[in-house]
Amino acid sequence: xxxxxxxxxxxxxxxxxxxxxxxxxxxxxxxxxxxxxxxxxxxxxxxxxxxxxxxxxxxxxxxxxxxxxxxxxxxxxxxxxxxxxxxxxxxxxxxxxxxxxxxxxxxxxxxxxxxxxxxxxxxxxxxxxxxxxxxxxxxxxxxxxxxxxxxxxxxxxxxxxxxxxxxxxxxxxxxxxxxxxxxxxxxxxxxxxxxxxxxxxxxxxxxxxxxxxxxxxxxxxxxxxxxxxxxxxxxxxxxxxxxxxxxxxxxxxxx
Amino acid sequence: xxxxxxxxxxxxxxxxxxxxxxxxxxxxxxxxxxxxxxxxxxxxxxxxxxxxxxxxxxxxxxxxxxxxxxxxxxxxxxxxxxxxxxxxxxxxxxxxxxxxxxxxxxxxxxxxxxxxxxxxxxxxxxxxxxxxxxxxxxxxxxxxxxxxxxxxxxxxxxxxxxxxxxxxxxxxxxxxxxxxxxxxxxxxxxxxxxxxxxxxxxxxxxx
Numbered sequence: 001x002x003x004x005x006x007x008x009x010x011x012x013x014x015x016x017x018x019x020x021x022x023x024x025x026x027x028x029x030x031x032x033x034x035x036x037x038x039x040x041x042x043x044x045x046x047x048x049x050x051x052x053x054x055x056x057x058x059x060x061x062x063x064x065x066x067x068x069x070x071x072x073x074x075x076x077x078x079x080x081x082x083x084x085x086x087x088x089x090x091x092x093x094x095x096x097x098x099x100x101x102x103x104x105x106x107x108x109x110x111x112x113x114x115x116x117x118x119x120x121x122x123x124x125x126x127x128x129x130x131x132x133x134x135x136x137x138x139x140x141x142x143x144x145x146x147x148x149x150x151x152x153x154x155x156x157x158x159x160x161x162x163x164x165x166x167x168x169x170x171x172x173x174x175x176x177x178x179x180x181x182x183x184x185x186x187x188x189x190x191x192x193x194x195x196x197x198x199x200x201x202x203x204x205x206x207x208x209x210x211x212x213x214x215x216x217x218x219x220x221x222x223x224x225x226x227x228x229x230x231x232x233x234x235x236x237x238x239x240x241x242x243x244x245x246x247x248x249x250x251x252x253x254x255x
Numbered sequence: 256x257x258x259x260x261x262x263x264x265x266x267x268x269x270x271x272x273x274x275x276x277x278x279x280x281x282x283x284x285x286x287x288x289x290x291x292x293x294x295x296x297x298x299x300x301x302x303x304x305x306x307x308x309x310x311x312x313x314x315x316x317x318x319x320x321x322x323x324x325x326x327x328x329x330x331x332x333x334x335x336x337x338x339x340x341x342x343x344x345x346x347x348x349x350x351x352x353x354x355x356x357x358x359x360x361x362x363x364x365x366x367x368x369x370x371x372x373x374x375x376x377x378x379x380x381x382x383x384x385x386x387x388x389x390x391x392x393x394x395x396x397x398x399x400x401x402x403x404x405x406x407x408x409x410x411x412x413x414x415x416x417x418x419x420x421x422x423x424x425x426x427x428x429x430x431x432x433x434x435x436x437x438x439x440x441x442x443x444x445x446x447x448x449x450x451x452x453x454x455x456x457x458x459x460x461x462x
């Protein structure tokens with residue numbers, strides 16, 4: 001039986017893993033390769049690296065990190081952040097990334113999803129979607145935001161997820177801007193709404209504070225995978241502790 | 256006997272370094288080559304693969320690699336296909352049309368049939384059901400989890416070709432082949448220790 005995946009996410013800024021709340025107030029959490037190795041030993045199912053550097057230099061460092069990780073860590077990993085062209089994606093895949101994920105650039109240039117998918121296949125093409133609950137005259141909608149949550153796009157999350165799927169995305173990482181960093185739990189309602197509409201796996205992200213939250217998102221939320229950062233970085237709950245908890249509750253998990 | 260010489264076939268699609276590094280980690284250096292001549296000197300050949308079936312088979316044919324692969328195969332020398340590298344060994348694939356493969360194994364490659372709540376691609380860790388005792392799977396009992404990422408899978412004409420099954424909306428071939436020439440639908444190089452041990456056992460097959 002296919003297992004639910006537990007995916008630690010590493011936000012990388014200028015070559016260092018960092019963690020912030022709602023994309024702000026970054027704290028240093030260590031060396032990406034070392035942290036990746038530790039997660040591998042602890043039984044993480046997959047890793048996601050998100051490059052949040054804004055500089056060219058940061059991007060170049062990221063390529064080096066990807067290449068080191070792929071030579072030392074024998075598990076699948078996705079790299080996202082700052083990919084705005086097929087060339088950017090190609091560089092990361094050639095450096096050893098399994099999958100690449102795009103976010104703002106998919107909104108600005110949706111054809112990039114098709115290009116990456118045609119070149120490297122659906123299996124290597126991931127789109128990150130960052131919705132925020134916004135009130136408009138129709139009520140509350142999940143509006144997709146870009147540029148680290150700062151810029152609203154006018155796109156509704158479920159419709160956008162369906163569009164990127166039809167353009168060739170093989171996986172969607174859905175990060176709730178409202179829940180991110182709060183540790184109050186994932187946005188179950190939104191995740192479920194997206195997961196029920198798309199045929200590709202959905203990775204839920206934003207809000208994990210304890211193993212119960214992962215249980216909720218993998219069952220009620222219908223996510224194929226749960227992403228978490230701070231609860232694993234600071235050893236609040238170990239990956240094994242979390243996985244054992246989920247297995248005991250009947251979630252298919254690789255132990 | 257010539258010295259062990261493991262060659263990873265590079266036909267220009269994707270990164271082979273992770274397979275190379277995984278082998279190196281288990282104590283077996285391997286070279287990456289796109290040269291049919293170098294391939295003909297290999298004792299062990301590994302055919303990895305990512306991307307589309309059609310592009311891959313075109314590149315393999317254009318570069319003359321298919322002859323070298325056929326030759327290695329015909330001599331019953333150790334051969335391992337990985338993921339798309341498994342699918343390429345079959346006669347036909349239905350990915351994006353109908354395209355001929357290398358035809359070393361009888362059978363074809365088809366898409367998963369979508370069912371309710373079943374996500375495609377099949378992406379993540381899933382269990383093996385081992386049905387054949389081949390060296391690659393020594394010490395890998397049924398129930399071992401390995402990492403899959405694919406939307407297509409091979410249907411061998413003879414089910415006895417399958418050495419391990421996996422279940423995703425029904426059984427499909429996860430490992431095919433015999434003691435010497437085999438292929439995995441999953442990625443051993445991404446399957447942590449379980450996968451590294453398989454690569455090690457492949458490298459240890461006498462040639």
